[in-house]
Amino acid sequence: MRWSNLFIPTMKENPKEAETTSHRLLLRGGFITQHQSGVYTFLPLGWRVMLKVQSIIRDEMNAIGGQELLMPALTSGEVWKQSGRWESFGKDMFKFEDRKGKEVALAPTHEEVISLLAKDYLHSYRDLPQIWYQLQTKFRDEPRPRGGILRVREFIMKDSYSFDRDWEGLERSYELHKEAYTKIFSRCGLNFIIVEASSGLMGGKKSEEFMVMSETGEDSVVICEKCGYTANTEVAAAGLYERQIKGPFDGKKLVHTPNVKTVEEVSHFLNVQPILIVKSILYSSESGKTVLVLIRGDYEINEVKLAKILGNGFQLASFDFIRNRFGVEPGFLGPVGIEVDKIVADESIQNIENFVAGSNKTDYHMVGLSVSDLHIDEFVDIRVIKDGDLCPRCSNPVRIKNAIEVGHVFQLGTRYSESLEVKYTDSDGALKPIVMGSYGIGVGRIMAAAIEQSSDEKGIIWPYSIAPYHVNIVEINPNKTEQTTKKLYEKLLRSGFETIWDERNISAGFKFKDAELIGIPVNIVVSESKITRDEVEVQVRKDGSRFDVGIENVPETLNKIIEDKKL
Template sequence: MKQSKILIPTIKENPADADIKSHQLLLRAGFIRQNASGIYSYLPLAHKVLRKIEAIVREEMDLAGGVELLMPAMQAAELWQESGRWYSYGPELMRLKDRHSRDFALGATHEEVITSLVRDEIKTYKKLPITLYQIQTKFRDEKRPRFGILRGREFIMKDAYSFHSTQKSLDDIYEKMYQAYINIFSRCGLNFRAVIADSGAMGGKDTHEFMVLSEVGEDTIAYSDSSNYAANIEMAPVITKYEKTSEKIEELEKVKTENKKTIEEVSSFLHVSAEQCIKSLLFKVDDKYVLVLVRGDHEVNDIKLKNLFGAANAELASADETKEILGCTIGSLGPVGISNVDIVADNAIENITSAVCGANEEDYHYKNVNPIRDFQVSQYTDLRFIQEGDLSPDGNGTILFAKGIEVGHVFKLGTRYSEAMGATYLDENGRNQPMIMGCYGIGVSRTMASIVEQYHDENGIVWPVNIAPFDLHLIAVNMKDDDQSALAEELYSRLKEAGYDLLMDDRQERPGVKFADADLIGLPVRITVGKKASEGIVEVKVRKTGEVQEVYKEQLADTISNILTSL
């Protein structure tokens, strides 16, 4: 493709409203343009990248047994009413009325459409399992669209849905999809983790998010420095065994700690470490109040608390509630002398000795607090967030934290939709059973942005070979020079014939502009036809390493082939 015929509107300066690198670079390198908040046009280069990602997704989905179809974006409200999501989805669901005032949703996901389709067309266990997928534009009216195409309102997704008659069958396909996702993101060149995630209220035990490691990610991942273990921090269990913190058990002592409320203030004032403090928090777990104890340097994980009680909600009690139930302020709580609420504690508390805690009285704390002797706990269990430095939950290595961008999600849905929408099959005994479902999503356009987050330098994007919009950037430094333009045209034809997809900069621009644009666009290899064109010599530059070499045109094909396979 000649650069004079394509639309690549590069920009020199960083656009004011672009905060992160992928947004800045995709704008500057002429890949995307905003049409409205969170809504973008994918210009020709971006379109090529998207199609490369889509091709990888298709190949791996097909290999994993997926069958592609295409469902509509406009979805009758009735379907969403059947599933209940018409009422629960909130303002993120784009809604509209047709000319007859009938309600429609613009597809944010397609569980309803696919479940109704399969419900109507599959009636027997003999036709299960089946895995259907599509690559399609999705609509979500994000409250705060931002980061360019990382969090947009109209975006491209691959969404897959599987239907099963047995849990075992779902487990099998889930495993295949999991592996397909590993393959897809690996082929996209991404540094990512498959992360154990929260299955929320959906039921079903297994769910993984695929997180691209990036500082701009909105999720925190806890991962092992020595194994594959990775989880959303909310989900990571803590398996640390705690030693007794001191052998010396002294008498309980009440001390004045005027205006000292936080762990930091109290521990500093009393010259003890945060580990020596007991953090006491009153939670309202569904309708019941519970005093939760964790060590001063730990944080309560409310998901673990919820799970402990099988509760739907767990939230900190308000100041008023605390006053009413325990007769003191939030900053003065402690377990000593409490008998009117249940006390649960993190495992770390069980072996704490001679600790400090609130005295349930403004401006006073206890010192030398010891479990059993000074307070009673109904249950010790894992109630805190994992921290960097903790033992990895799989026993291998130490936990580190990273920020991640969610690019994929595999999820065992179970019968959430099939029961709500009556998607049943006849089993071998002629009985109606709800289908068991899985769903599997990939943010295709978000994947493009994630790649840019991981593949750029100060001069622009550095596309991985698999994903680059073109393989090669052929630059004629001066198209008015006959030798240069002739050699450039010759190489353009020959490299095209050799099967390369290449972009030729045939513009009448200054060399500096051409080189800067080439770096910005970030194709893997740049071939520059300049002053030595008359000698048949061109310059080959590797975008990633900056390595430059002069090559006779006869050796160019070999050189390029070697570089591309080495990248």
């Protein structure tokens, strides 16, 4: 298409609301525009990228036997109540009433809907396995949308679901998805890693995430460069240093620490490192059971790990609960002499001696304590792994980096088939729950991640596979070279290159800036001087290289450049 007919509203100046690279460049390049917090319109250029990504996804999903369908976004509240997620999603789900007063919800995901679909149609082991997928808009009322298109409230997701006879079947469907995902993200030009993950609200057993390393990512992952262990820090096991650390205190005693509550405050007040302070954190269950959790002051509690140990139903106790039950201000809670049902301690406590803890008396701490004073029932790993901690597999110090989650695969097992009674008759005549998997890809996140990973100060550098167009013809003197340029343009189209032709009557510099901003992989400069020698200039966006090419040989040369430079 001719640029003068295209709708590409580029901006010279940075919109002030955009901080991350992808957000800024998508807005400036005229790819997206914001409608409200966390809700965007994809403008023609942006939508072309989205369509390309979706096309790659369809391609690879179909290749593993996936069948595309489309479920409703407007769902009945009833189905969520059946699975119990009406409550657990809570405010993250957009819920409202229709005119008859019936509760409905905009689907944040589709496990319930598809499970009920499977329940209606899959009755025999002969119907299994199945892989069904859709590309559809999801709605989640995120407390805080951020990073432009990275965390939004309305977004397009590819979600697929597998239905198998047994766990072995699920394992196969799961592996097929991992292979398909690997191809999808590779074809989209992303560098990614697969990490162990938490299954969170989805429920189920095994789960892994596909992560694109990026400073702007909201997730943090652990990477061991020695043995290759990778995991989301939400679930990463933490290795432990053997060395012992001793405090400076002269015997066990109570010290006056008026209004000194946090680890940081205690550390300053007593002039002792955080590592020598034991934090005491109280969890309580609805039935009134209490567990005191101890952790070293330099660590934080990993709620995911803790939930596995305590079981569901335990929550961080409120300040008032602590005051009423123990008659002490929360900041001075401690293990010595406290009456709780259980005391659980992180393993890291074993490595310290002669340390500080709360005293259960407001405005006082105990110093000079050792592990044997604490009456610990159980030592466990409940800490959030830190940069430099030891790898749980090989004890090499690990690194922690930010990442963007672009895909997530779950082995759901029978989480939904049990609660929604999705059962089939097996060959032995027995009624069994279908074993399910669930697999998601954020389409918009692929687009954003590609930019986070590939851009420069001039603009976006699209991977060829998802670029909105392949080639942009920059025509320097439109009124003098039109006939030749038109021929070139048409030849490129016939050769299969998605081409735009910038014949706008504006200065050359303007065209170059726009071209670089929107990141088309190849620019072809047509100028009067080179035309007289039957040549044009080919510019590669990725590395800035330029070649004078005979006008007749352009398509062949482009194919060669695309291959040589791995665009």
